[in-house]
Amino acid sequence: RRNRGGLLNQRSFIVTDPERSFPGQRSRSPRRKWQLLPGRNRFYCDGRIMMARQTRVFYLTLVLILLTCGLFFTFDCPFLASHLTPAIPAVAGVLFVFVMATLLRASFTDPGVLPRATPDEAADLEGPTGEGVLNPPPRSREVLVNGQTVRLKYCFTCRMFRPPRASHCSLCDNCVERFDHHCPWVGNCVGRRNYRFFYLFILSLSFLTLFIFAFVITHVIIRSNRTGFLSALKDSPVVVCFFSIWSIVGLSGFHTYLISSNQTTNEDIKGSWSTKRGKDNYNPYSYGNILTNCCAALCGPLPPRSGLLLSTTVLASSPPSPLPPLPPLPPLPAPPPPLSPPPLLPLPLSPPLLPPPPLLPLPLSPPPLPPPPLLPLPLSPPLLPPPPPLL
Amino acid sequence: MKLERRYACAPASDRIPSTMAETHSLQDLRQPAVSSKVFVQRDYGSGTISKFQTKFPSELESRLDKQQFDETIQTLNNLYAEAEKLGGKSYLEGCLACLTAYTIFLCMETHYEKVLKKISRYIKDQNEKIYAPRGLLLTDPIERGLRVVEITIYEDRSIGSGR
Numbered sequence: 001r002r003n004r005g006g007l008l009n010q011r012s013f014i015v016t017d018p019e020r021s022f023p024g025q026r027s028r029s030p031r032r033k034w035q036l037l038p039g040r041n042r043f044y045c046d047g048r049i050m051m052a053r054q055t056r057v058f059y060l061t062l063v064l065i066l067l068t069c070g071l072f073f074t075f076d077c078p079f080l081a082s083h084l085t086p087a088i089p090a091v092a093g094v095l096f097v098f099v100m101a102t103l104l105r106a107s108f109t110d111p112g113v114l115p116r117a118t119p120d121e122a123a124d125l126e127g128p129t130g131e132g133v134l135n136p137p138p139r140s141r142e143v144l145v146n147g148q149t150v151r152l153k154y155c156f157t158c159r160m161f162r163p164p165r166a167s168h169c170s171l172c173d174n175c176v177e178r179f180d181h182h183c184p185w186v187g188n189c190v191g192r193r194n195y196r197f198f199y200l201f202i203l204s205l206s207f208l209t210l211f212i213f214a215f216v217i218t219h220v221i222i223r224s225n226r227t228g229f230l231s232a233l234k235d236s237p238v239v240v241c242f243f244s245i246w247s248i249v250g251l252s253g254f255h256t257y258l259i260s261s262n263q264t265t266n267e268d269i270k271g272s273w274s275t276k277r278g279k280d281n282y283n284p285y286s287y288g289n290i291l292t293n294c295c296a297a298l299c300g301p302l303p304p305r306s307g308l309l310l311s312t313t314v315l316a317s318s319p320p321s322p323l324p325p326l327p328p329l330p331p332l333p334a335p336p337p338p339l340s341p342p343p344l345l346p347l348p349l350s351p352p353l354l355p356p357p358p359l360l361p362l363p364l365s366p367p368p369l370p371p372p373p374l375l376p377l378p379l380s381p382p383l384l385p386p387p388p389p390l391l
Numbered sequence: 392m393k394l395e396r397r398y399a400c401a402p403a404s405d406r407i408p409s410t411m412a413e414t415h416s417l418q419d420l421r422q423p424a425v426s427s428k429v430f431v432q433r434d435y436g437s438g439t440i441s442k443f444q445t446k447f448p449s450e451l452e453s454r455l456d457k458q459q460f461d462e463t464i465q466t467l468n469n470l471y472a473e474a475e476k477l478g479g480k481s482y483l484e485g486c487l488a489c490l491t492a493y494t495i496f497l498c499m500e501t502h503y504e505k506v507l508k509k510i511s512r513y514i515k516d517q518n519e520k521i522y523a524p525r526g527l528l529l530t531d532p533i534e535r536g537l538r539v540v541e542i543t544i545y546e547d548r549s550i551g552s553g554r
Binding site: 097121143146150164165197200284295300302304 | 437438474482484493539
């Protein structure tokens with residue numbers, strides 16, 4: 001330790017503990033990093049769960065799935081298990097668990113939010129000032145990606161040039177990496193870190209709805225041997241199920257196409273890589289063959305959260321190597337200066353140092369009126385009505 | 392003047408202006424002011440993989456060898472490439488995770504996380520050996536969302552020789 005101290009002795013540095021730098025604000029409990037995140041997100045379970053601001057539609061999704069499956073298990077499964085095979089409720093059970101797991105994972109996972117530029121970084125981009133006024137940088141910058149010219153746009157909210165494929169979600173007020181779309185049904189943006197969960201959710205939901213639909217029909221048919229087909233059918237809203245299934249299956253098909261060509265919904269809708277734009281226009285991110293694209297999207301490495309979301313606590317844990325005792329603390333990005341357009345959310349009070357309480361929603365200040373929701377979803381899944389309780 | 396404790400060098404919080412150095416002098420510790428910051432941007436030539444530009448920033452010319460800078464950035468690029476590599480191992484990890492409904496990550500770390508820890512150790516090591524003696528500090532890019540490598544340049548207040 002002394003030897004290492006010798007190396008550093010020529011320059012005397014101190015650790016700047018953010019807690020100590022403002023003596024008046026000394027608090028016993030460590031402030032959580034995610035609480036400093038600007039943007040309109042909700043956090044639960046000490047920052048482990050991250051969702052969009054509006055979560056009503058997500059609860060609706062949950063209710064519909066639970067209700068549909070609940071009714072199926074209650075009214076159809078006993079009959080089917082006894083008359084056909086008990087494998088039917090078993091398979092339905094497995095599918096249901098998979099659907100719920102992927103839905104919750106898609107909803108609660110950080111989609112890949114990019115941390116906003118620190119004031120120094122923003123100033124570096126904005127260039128030298130004249131008379132104290134910061135010149136905004138050019139609106140976009142062109143880069144060559146795998147031989148294709150891609151335009152990187154400057155994000156005025158986050159004060160940085162967005163990486164390729166990133167986009168700013170107006171509902172969550174964050175730049176998200178590999179932004180696909182904001183899904184209200186899932187209550188979150190779909191981006192780099194949770195796209196596979198979203199895809200597996202809609203895929204497994206298609207299988208589940210088709211499965212339920214098929215076996216409800218089977219149930220109706222078997223019963224109609226006794227009561228007559230039409231009277232059995234009129235008890236069941238099977239026709240309504242039929243339309244909702246096609247929406248979900250259609251959406252799965254669309255996303256399968258997107259995955260196989262390595263595009264995002266955003267790019268597909270804008271026709272970024274369409275040959276209509278130019279003969280030489282091609283997708284620079286595609287790996288060339290469908291299998292690699294699919295594997296990369298679904299089984300590729302999953303990047304961890306970055307920036308403020310990196311860990312739940314402010315104070316980093318001490319490193320294992322024999323270094324001087326106090327670890328270097330990461331610099332906290334300062335609140336944006338008054339020049340920044342969006343309103344800054346005030347820092348909430350630090351929670352007491354307890355084991356993470358369940359469902360601790362952050363009190364965020366009311367945001368300004370959100371712009372009309374951006375729903376580039378080509379097909380929005382309509383309501384899933386429950387299967388009928390057959391007599 | 393003997394310092395009571397020796398700390399690993401840490402970047403000053405962005406909230407602290409250079410005038411805070413005077414306040415801290417009350418605690419008998421000298422804090423060098425941040426002279427400027429250099430941002431090494433991402434290189435998107437090969438797609439969205441994490442890779443940083445190896446162009447040597449002119450502000451560091453007086454403090455650092457181009458070769459050392461190159462070596463640091465190249466090593467970082469290689470480490471990130473290792474983290475994001477698509478291959479049998481990453482596919483296996485992905486499939487296994489999917490089969491266990493991603494609960495396996497409650498007990499084990501992803502390959503990416505392991506490499507990020509390696510990167511963090513490497514940066515710490517580089518800071519101690521090369522950058523701190525020259526009054527520079529590398530910030531781990533993950534703190535900035537893998538957008539930039541931030542190099543903080545401190546004012547040169549050393550009394551002794553440069554090395």
